[in-house]
Amino acid sequence: MFNDLYNINIEANISKWDKRSRNYEKGVFDYFRIIQKQVLDLIDFKSDTNFLDIGCATGWAVEYAAAKIKGKGKSIGIDISKQMIKKAITLSRFNNTYYKIADAHKLDFKDNYFDYILCTNSFHHYIYPDRVLKEIHRILKSNGKFYLLDPCTDSLFVRKINSWLQQKEKAHVAFYSTKEISILFSKSNLLHQVKKTKFKILKLYIGKKINPRGVYDGECEIIR
Ligand SMILES: C[S@@+](CC[C@H](N)C(=O)[O-])C[C@H]1O[C@@H](n2cnc3c(N)ncnc32)[C@H](O)[C@@H]1O
Numbered sequence: 001m002f003n004d005l006y007n008i009n010i011e012a013n014i015s016k017w018d019k020r021s022r023n024y025e026k027g028v029f030d031y032f033r034i035i036q037k038q039v040l041d042l043i044d045f046k047s048d049t050n051f052l053d054i055g056c057a058t059g060w061a062v063e064y065a066a067a068k069i070k071g072k073g074k075s076i077g078i079d080i081s082k083q084m085i086k087k088a089i090t091l092s093r094f095n096n097t098y099y100k101i102a103d104a105h106k107l108d109f110k111d112n113y114f115d116y117i118l119c120t121n122s123f124h125h126y127i128y129p130d131r132v133l134k135e136i137h138r139i140l141k142s143n144g145k146f147y148l149l150d151p152c153t154d155s156l157f158v159r160k161i162n163s164w165l166q167q168k169e170k171a172h173v174a175f176y177s178t179k180e181i182s183i184l185f186s187k188s189n190l191l192h193q194v195k196k197t198k199f200k201i202l203k204l205y206i207g208k209k210i211n212p213r214g215v216y217d218g219e220c221e222i223i224r
Contacts (some may be wrong), residue, residue: 008102009127010080011035012170015083017057024084025091028103036061039147041070044115047071052163054132055079055122056103059088059097065116066094068155073115083087120149124175130184147148153177161166 040061045051053061056077066075070110079085088099102108104119104126111207117136126132136146151158154173165172176184 004092006105007129008170009125009173013080013125013215014082016171017079018083021058021081021083021087024087030196032121033060034162035149036118037064039118039120039149043068043145045069045073046115047073047114048074049073050113051075052117053077054107054119055125056088056099057081057084058091059099061118062088063093065089065118069096071096075096075099076129078104078107080104104132105135107139109139111138112144113142117144117146118149121147121149121151123150124173125171127173129173129176130164133184148181149174153180158221166183212216 002171004207032186043049043051043065045065047069048071050066050073051062051069052066052067053059053076054060058061058078062077069075074096075094077085077088078100079088080101080103085099085101092096092099100108104122105128117140119136123129140146151161153159153162154177158175162175166174
């Protein structure tokens with residue numbers, strides 16, 4: 001797995017997001033909070049819930065989840081960017097939050113550990129998305145839920161942005177269609193798990209309500 005392609009992608013992401021960490025909370029990414037909040041508000045957090053945000057940046061979702069957990073459960077954020085994690089630690093307000101510099105391709109957590117895993121606008125940066133999904137599958141409890149929020153190439157507009165970013169941006173790998181995502185899910189075994197737990201696919205439109213759509217019997221939240 002650790003080939004040149006992988007190294008170039010990781011370096012590009014570290015470099016891009018280290019720089020963006022300086023003013024990330026004030027920037028163009030504020031609309032991510034709206035969609036993260038919509039999804040996090042669906043979760044029935046308990047005092048022993050273990051929550052993970054993959055590609056957490058400065059930790060907004062981790063803190064939001066931590067505020068709801070209030071117990072021995074943990075709210076954990078990982079990110080490849082050291083500067084994002086440093087900032088997240090500085091901004092952290094709860095003692096049940098944990099931040100770690102880590103790569104989504106190698107998640108250093110025990111099997112069946114998390115009740116909920118979130119990944120917002122980070123998945124399109126992963127050079128081996130199937131590998132990441134396998135890791136998610138491994139660390140997610142069998143009745144756990146994984147929320148994936150990412151632009152979706154079912155939309156022509158997103159397809160155009162995708163092609164443009166693929167030419168211009170080393171840190172960008174790909175946005176996917178619902179079909180491609182479901183193929184990836186089945187490769188990683190997540191589909192099997194998803195079926196067992198009766199997850200639902202949800203489509204999320206920025207700034208609007210989340211609309212359930214039964215593309216397959218799995219849970220996946222995709223932004224168009
Ligand atoms: C567009 S930002 C989204 C951050 C956050 N989830 C949000 O919604 O505000 C993408 C984040 O993914 C992180 N990232 C990129 N590649 C990664 C990888 N291989 N492992 C972990 N994090 C990664 C970046 O460092 C960056 O913080």
